[in-house]
Amino acid sequence: MLKNQLEHLKSERLSLPKSQIARLKWCGSRASGRHILQISQSPGILSLINKDDDLDMVNLIESAHNGIIEKSFGSCSSFWTGNLSHDISFPANYFDTVILDEHLEVMMETKVMENVKRLLKPNGKIILTQKLEKALHLTKQWTSLLTTFEELDKRVDSDYVSWVGRNADPTETEVRVEHILSEIREQINQTNKELEDKIQQALQLKKEAELARLEEESKLKMSIPFMRKKQQDRIELMELTNKEKLELIPQSKEVNIHTKAIEQRILVSKYFSQQNVTIVLGETEYYRDSSLKFSHQLTRSFLNKESHVIYVSTEDHHSIQPVFNGSTGLWQITKKDFWELVPFFNQPTLVITEPDLHLSKKIGRLQWKRWNIYYFNVSSVPSKREAHSFLINTLSPKSFIAGMGSRSPFSAIEKSRLPKYSGNSETTKRIVGFIGDLDVGNVNYNIIKQLLVANADLTIELIGYNVPETKPIRSSRLKIREYTHYDEVTKRIQRWMGGIVPLHDQGQMTAMQLMNAIGLPIYDIKDWNHFIQESAFLPSTNTETMADVLEQCLHSGERGDNL
């Protein structure tokens, strides 16, 4: 058992810092004699001395109860519990050495001092080691120690103070106490200072690196007008001196505007030096590959065609940082940024998926700059009717693809990425479903309710995006799930009998084409209050894929050709 313990201690020693081992060795080497008492919670110093089998080593663990705790510790060492302020069951003048490992605080009581003095042989050694911070505040203990024992040696390292005394009458007690305390204080100050220096140094290094990085970043960001304001605000908030701030912000506004324009041109032209740039004026921010939004799918399909895409989201400001992903060739900017950057784009291909007045107004300007512009009319938007019909009907119609509502946007993405319906495999449950925009403005939840009421055994599953925050119908037979992955959707739809299109009037066509593309048969429901007829499906329409159309559009040769 002890052997194991020692092995353990050895290995533990290995993990001690060198300075600690030096201290323990120093203390150990000053112990002499056969009988040694260590007052400690752990056999630290003891283990170092414990090379000699003949040693009688007693480790006293501070406790209210007296007694030996483990007899089987062998001949050379025994563990005892006891309290120095009570009687200790060892004869007087028994020990050659007493070691106090971090137990200086007990040395105040007279009883303890008497006890130690009694146990220790005349001229026997007392060795003490204590953490600096703690030792500094134990003035009384030091005084009582130094008035009882004669000082032989002491050692102050960065963490510990070690002290060796002899059981003999001391001299110059007060000077010695003062001496040892001032030495400790000095050491603590020095250690603190070193530590402080080290921290300062590390901080300085880190700051320098950060400043260098900021400067780089700043240079880049200052070159883009919409980033400049943000960056200036950010720098203003930093804990830097005015001088350092100035270094990060280009000084003169006048000069800045001038150089900025050039740098921006370089930046954009750099981007355009990569062939094949397409700008997609889309909907909301693009941050997920599996999005069902048309413009997102379009972006994905352009990226799959290895085109570089600048995706312009409808937001005026990004909720996320502007995204530039070099590896995929996607650059996401806001509409505001887009209009600021327009003068720098060099005849790119522009694809519009959203009609809006602002855009209708400015589209001519882009045509004048000889941009290739394609407009995809995904769904008719009544509130933006003017812009919509102006875009598709009146603007130089030859470079537009008008009336795209008749084509399935969903097949723009690769066929393999589409969920596939291969027929109802389970017949025990009657499930129908819908995939698409689940917003309450799009899906007519009233007719879903009617359908649920009319078909008591029917379960309706809705999968898609814009999931309403609260379930519009409190029925366990209506399941609403967010679209996550096509694999999962594929798995789910296999249990369906078919699809339904429970929409308000707009967007029905697109939704139906989506279902067709997946292969889902769609129920022809004329009255939502009636029982679903098992075989009443709408005839499926054979749609041309978006990819084909795109191909046609993009490679239709000279501008002005009829598409």
Next chain:
Amino acid sequence: MKILYIYRYLLLGGVTTQLANRLGFLRGVSDPHFIFLSDHGGRTAFGNYEKLKVLSEPAPIYEYINEHQFDLIIAIDTKEITDYLIEKQCQTPIIQEVHGISYKLNYLVEEDSSDFQGYIVPSSFSKERIIEDYQAPEDKTYVIPNCLDTTLFTPKQTELITNKKIICWVGKLNDHKNWIGFLDLAEKLAQVRDDCVFWIVGGETASMKATKHFLDEANKRTVSINWIDRMEYSEMPELYSMVAQSGGCTVSTSKGESFGMSLIEAMACGCPAVAPTVGAIPEIYTETLERLTYELHDINSCATIVSRLLDDPNERSVQIENGMTKVRTNYSIERVVSRYYELLHKLTKTQEIW
């Protein structure tokens, strides 16, 4: 001769362009200064000319005048400043230069013409208007036409972006410019021929409501309109040249023009410009050019003129040639500004005799 010009807006617009055109000539023979009441970024038109100030308050302007001892002050549609100067009994003679169109000139009614050394207007039409409507003295009202930088506005080589003939309308989207008239014309022309495209250039500053109105009107008609909402002044020669090269023309449907600058710009680039006989336009359209004018709102005759321009190569080349000659002989900077300078000289001399 030390001249001070005072105008309200320092922006890249018609008046600023005129002032900048004059500066090129005047700085060689006199000492022109400019004061603008507000800065909207038109400084570039003046290069880095240093005697240009933006002062919004009348008092510092008065100080500036006292400091520099000008021979002549020319105020362009800036009533608040001239009122102040008259009240302060400023000794420097003031000339009112009138550029605005009629409805903007009501301020002239309140003014006492004896306070001014004279009035300068860009056309005889304007002269008649201010004499009749605002009792300006006929003998003190002088006509100096606007001038055009004919080095900038010349026919340019362009790469066509359409293979059809462009019928182009240039102006702001307001009622006065009568863009609806152009939509009517476009619809009419589109019914009988399919070799045209219709462009509307201008209207960036139009409000959302005006934009909506425009799109509504455009959507109502069975004709496709291409709208270019903004074009830089320096791009205009390219636009006119492209229109000319495509075999098309520009059409104005304006209800009134005090001068008709855009027509002259088009002509200078070799682009025939069809215009109604309103305001000062007949003064420009003399001799053969008269054949390009029509009665305002007479869409049928306008369509006939356009068709003839598009189909008759002889007529087209005659009109282009005459238009370019007209501009070069009557409206080039050298011609106009030297006349203008003579006039200023005369006006200051009158003062000396007094």
